[in-house]
Amino acid sequence: MDERAEAARQTREVSRVRRAIRSRTARVSVVAGLVGALLGAGAVAWRTDTLPLVGGSAPCWDSLSEGTVTALFGEGREVRSEEQSLGGGSDLTYGNCRVAGFQDGRLRRAVDIRVHELDGLYGMDGDRWPAEFLDPDMVSLGKGLPGMASGSRAWIALPEKCTGKPGDFEAATVVDVSLGRAGADPDPALPGWEEDRAALARAVVDAANGAIRAFGCTQSYPAPGALAKAGDWETARQGALCGIEGFALPAGFSREQREALSRERFGGVGGPVRSCEVGGSLPNTYLRFTTVEDPSLTAIFNKDVLHGGARVEGSKGSKGFGSLSETRAAYKATCPKGPVVFLVEQKRAVDGLPFDLTRSLLPAYVAAEAERIGCGPEKLPEG
Numbered sequence: 001m002d003e004r005a006e007a008a009r010q011t012r013e014v015s016r017v018r019r020a021i022r023s024r025t026a027r028v029s030v031v032a033g034l035v036g037a038l039l040g041a042g043a044v045a046w047r048t049d050t051l052p053l054v055g056g057s058a059p060c061w062d063s064l065s066e067g068t069v070t071a072l073f074g075e076g077r078e079v080r081s082e083e084q085s086l087g088g089g090s091d092l093t094y095g096n097c098r099v100a101g102f103q104d105g106r107l108r109r110a111v112d113i114r115v116h117e118l119d120g121l122y123g124m125d126g127d128r129w130p131a132e133f134l135d136p137d138m139v140s141l142g143k144g145l146p147g148m149a150s151g152s153r154a155w156i157a158l159p160e161k162c163t164g165k166p167g168d169f170e171a172a173t174v175v176d177v178s179l180g181r182a183g184a185d186p187d188p189a190l191p192g193w194e195e196d197r198a199a200l201a202r203a204v205v206d207a208a209n210g211a212i213r214a215f216g217c218t219q220s221y222p223a224p225g226a227l228a229k230a231g232d233w234e235t236a237r238q239g240a241l242c243g244i245e246g247f248a249l250p251a252g253f254s255r256e257q258r259e260a261l262s263r264e265r266f267g268g269v270g271g272p273v274r275s276c277e278v279g280g281s282l283p284n285t286y287l288r289f290t291t292v293e294d295p296s297l298t299a300i301f302n303k304d305v306l307h308g309g310a311r312v313e314g315s316k317g318s319k320g321f322g323s324l325s326e327t328r329a330a331y332k333a334t335c336p337k338g339p340v341v342f343l344v345e346q347k348r349a350v351d352g353l354p355f356d357l358t359r360s361l362l363p364a365y366v367a368a369e370a371e372r373i374g375c376g377p378e379k380l381p382e383g
């Protein structure tokens with residue numbers, strides 16, 4: 001095949017992918033037909049001292065800059081990448097890429113990058129993805145960047161001008177970056193954590209811009225600026241659990257029970273998602289409270305809101321509904337800037353208390369958070 005024919009073929013393929021991306025309601029059926037043509041993948045060796053990649057391409061769809069890769073892996077390491085062609089798949093995944101750093105022939109570090117649409121219909125992304133990518137270590141990437149980063153994870157939503165506006169049961173198309181095993185998040189106080197976070201923030205923006213180009217769109221994101229400090233574990237203030245004025249543990253808890261729930265850490269203040277963990281120690285904390293203000297993310301909790309357990313209705317004048325079980329309560333309200341989801345999760349039992357704190361904590365949490373973000377009043381029946 002001559003160069004002109006190959007260029008024409010690639011142009012046609014990009015056009016097909018772009019149409020699939022934009023046609024969100026018909027996407028699953030359309031992209032399923034692209035799998036055979038677009039899932040060709042190959043491994044390519046790449047060294048930091050011989051940039052750019054063999055063939056003139058950078059890792060992960062020609063997106064990661066030399067500076068970003070050096071920040072991730074350091075100087076002098078052999079770096080190899082293996083990527084899936086950025087196209088479409090029946091599981092809402094458009095592409096995967098792994099970049100690995102080797103020293104003396106041994107794998108020292110690996111970073112995984114995915115481009116995928118979060119599932120808003122079946123609830124497939126309502127549990128593990130928030131646990132990894134919406135935890136209290138995450139902070140906003142900054143103004144104009146709809147995403148977050150920590151020392152082990154980062155994500156950013158692709159612009160709706162490129163992907164199309166999500167429907168009622170569709171969520172954002174995101175690029176996410178993972179460093180290390182899920183559930184083994186390093187302590188922000190450890191040396192190198194902030195440097196890793198800054199590198200992951202650069203990587204997720206680089207990869208997003210590469211995906212945007214591959215989909216035939218023209219918008220691009222600016223580089224992230226200085227990131228906010230991650231929240232530390234601290235003693236909860238009386239009457240302001242998770243730093244939320246007016247939010248407190250229900251009456252009737254013993255001194256020992258209150259002591260077990262006296263430590264907290266929260267993050268994401270001012271960003272698309274605010275998350276707080278209470279009691280215990282990582283990874284075995286007792287409670288997690290999450291407020292999801294980004295409308296493009298709320299759909300991943302549709303299954304929890306609609307079918308997660310016993311039905312929850314707001315009192316007269318409230319604008320929301322939800323459901324609850326022993327381990328998770330999810331409530332969705334209509335707010336001035338769009339839908340917001342409030343989550344209360346009990347991750348393990350507290351000595352002497354039943355495993356149903358979601359029921360007793362949800363009304364106070366929703367009322368206090370709705371007022372804080374200007375969505376109130378939102379009142380739920382107690383108990």
